[in-house]
Amino acid sequence: MNNDLNQIDTIKSFLLTEVQKNANSIDSDSNELFLALRGLGNLDVLALRLPRAWGGKEVEEVEYGIFQELVARYSGALAFLQTQHQSAVGMLVNSSNSKLQSKYLPRVSKGEVLLGVGFSQLRREGTPLISAVSVEGGYVLNGVVPWVTGWGVFHEFIVAATLSDGSALFGMAPFMEEFLPQRHGEHRGEISVGAVVDLAAMPSTNTVEVVFSNWFLAAECVVFIKPPGWIHEQDKSNVLKSTFLATGCALAGLDIIEVAAHKKNLSFITNAYISLQDELNDCRATIRDALVNKDIDFARKLELRAWAIELTTRIAHAAITVSSGTANYKHHNAQRIYREALICTVTGQTRDVMAATLEKLTKPVTQAAHVAQASCLCSDNNIIHLSHIINNNIPQWQGDPPVKFTPVAQIETHGYFLRELTIGEHSATHMNAPVSFYKDGASIDQYPAESLLASAVVIDISTQATINPDYTLSISDILDWEQQHGKIPHECVVLLNTGWSKKWHDASAFMCEDANGNMHFPGFGAEATKFLLRERQIAGVGIDTHGVDGGLDTTFTINRMVLEKPRIVLENLTNLDKLPARGFKIVVAPLLLQKGSGSPVGVLAILP
Secondary structure (H helix, E strand, C coil): CCCCCCCHHHHHHHHHHHHHHHHHHHHHCHHHHHHHHHHHHHCCCCCCCCCHHHCCCCCCHHHHHHHHHHHHHHCHHHHHHHHHHHHHHHHHHCCCCHHHHHHHHHHCCCCCCCEEEECHHHHCCCCCCEEEEEECCEEEEEEEEEEECCCCCCCEEEEEEECCCCCEEEEEEECCHHHCECCECCECCEEEECCCCCCCCCHHHCCEEEEEEEEEEEHHHEEEEECCCHHHHHHHHCCCCCHHHHHHHHHHHHHHHHHHHHHHCCHHHHHHHHHHHHHHHHHHHHHHHHHHCCCCCHHHHHHHHHHHHHHHHHHHHHHHHHHHHHHHCCCCHHHHHHHHHHHHHHCCCCHHHHHHHHHHHCCCCCCCCCCCCCCCECCCCCEEECECCCCCCCCCCCCCCCCEEEEEECHHHHCCCEEEEECCCCCCCEEECHHHCCCCCCCHHHCCHHHHEEEEEEEECHHHHHHCCCCEECHHHHHHHHHHHCCCCCCEEEEEECCHHHHCCCHHHHHCECCCCCECCCEECHHHHHHHHHCCCCCEEEECCCCCECCCCCCCHHHHHHCCCCCEEEECECCHHHCCCCCEEEEEEECCCCCCCEEEEEEEEECC
16 A cells, blocks of 8 residues: 555544544434545545556555555545445446447545445345336336435435346436436435434444336436346455454454553453454454465355454454443444444455355454464475565555565567566565674675574563553563573574554554654564673564564664664564574575665575
8 A cells, every 4th residue: 555545644634633533423323424534535534446547546455455444444435335325436437338438437535526336136045126228219117126325415316227138227316305306307216314223333424225116217327237236246255344443343342442441450451452353463464465366266265254353342342342331332442343343244244255254253262273374384394484475455564665566577469477566675574684783894795594594582572562562672571581491592583473463454553653743563672682682692683563673663773783784684574473492593585785784585484
């Protein structure tokens, strides 16, 4: 999202300042929801996947999912409503009706025109709820659309009706009261809108039933016609998309649990928070990887969808639990999030999703039985990747060059696939060299090969870092570790597991920058580092944050201290929680960049 949606910090600021404080009002009051939707329009983000040719951002699927998750974290109602609009925009983008595209697409990103959708009835078996008959100049629609969201907010919506051959006709229908009566030649059509449905969650979205009686849809208003069964194929290919609304809701639940952990200072709440946070981050990372991995089959995607649903409801229930009796109040945040989690359970539900969800809900939950594949492990489970996958959404220091993948050759035209990669020397999982901080220091290409294979130990301060993001390793932590695991051996690399890698897929949370521009993430303490270098004569350090220096250290104290000699400094590591405390080796493989100040690296842990 760094490149394609570079205003994510602005969006988050809007959500924090204008949406979070009004989340309960937005949930219950359609006027408040409309104002929040207008706020997103003012940020020009209501058509994120719209091609640039139409004035859109044209973001990739994962980036769009990150946006969806972010909005859902602060308001489920706002996330749900804007999703309807963005879905309608996506349909128009895929239409061959250039007149419709010219009419709507230039006006959708800022919300000058707001659009809804009404096609969930296509999923129902049996006689179609709404049918279309071809007539001269268009089609006549009769029947009911049982679920259309956004009455009083959306100007029009895309309705779907079934033709006699089972095909699905999609077209633009009015959704404002003054446009509903119709007279077109011999067709005296009418669209009648029922009362707003009294929903248990997100009632402000104004969901209604819409009845079409002899309504004429002109040919020029047709978006497209899809073959029989199209909706079911779409549901299969899109089965993971709605998981972002669920994981956003789960993050909102975690926020409540985190506040309770700090306020009540009870270890069991803190432990629950850490456990649920770890599982959620595993779930989020696995889903994002699955979205870009074309080899993931449908059954596996169903498992992930069910995992996201089940985990979200567990986290929402935990938020209720830590809130105690106050969660019984209708407008308590935990109560709202719990109701939103129930909506996430059935949003876009198919029979396959229902079956997968029930299977997940009826399986015993064990701490070790997460759905996430252990892709970090080799088949014999003794080699572990400690490097993150590189894409253009990785967390970056402000001012660092953005990661870019530019296609150079395609199999279809060149017979092979090739991309140009642009990346900074200190991006992704990387290693720093002394020349970063000392003019005459060694560069990355000057490290002897034997120095890149080393014994390693892991010190875990993830609990401390959860309570205090500015926590730094102390000598006391080291001595406590040694009392349990033995003295740290000479010439080893000390890896610090802070739990921060779980935030990797949320760049804002990973960098944790406050309003004053200060970073907040854990690191090595200066006295502890001196102790490790002088008393334990270590070969280097590594960490799962963006710097071995704590976020508040702007002078790179630890880097300078360790790199007085060509030692190893590794940053942005992952999977440290899967390693034993000691007794393993690491292999560090930097690019041998001539005079390089550092390099992205592949790091492997080799277990005995």
